[in-house]
Amino acid sequence: MNWLLMLHISTLVFWVGFLLYLPALVSFSPDTERTSLASDFPEPAVTRMLFTHVATPIALLAIIAGTLVFVAYQIIQPWLIVKMTLVVLLVVNHIVVGLLVMRAETGNERFLRSWCLLSTGTTCSLATAVLWLVLAKPDLG
Structure with missing residues (x-):
């Protein structure tokens, strides 16, 4: 079971990393910034490839592994419901990043x-809140 928890944590770290990295690629793409700094960033097609072929599968793997951890360890506590709500908001933010890539x-x-x-x-904000909930496991009931 520990390998499942490790898989969830590592994929979550990569997912959050991509959610931080991709907006930087979008905002400094060659089309949006006409300076020498823009030439250091990849074309929008590369950003789209990173989003669709790397970040999204990692996000799905993080969610699947997290769900399996929830089922395997049989965790039923109020803080977990709040954490899952925050993860849903991360998914919405993931969709927003995809829309930014398209834009x-x-x-x-x-x-x-x-x-x-x-x-x-x-x-x-969401990643910090999720981390705090998981580490503090506050009694919300």
């Missing part, structure tokens, strides 16, 4: 950086 590809740059900054802040 950057189409060249619709209006408020793109602001949305990327908001997505990054949301990811940080």
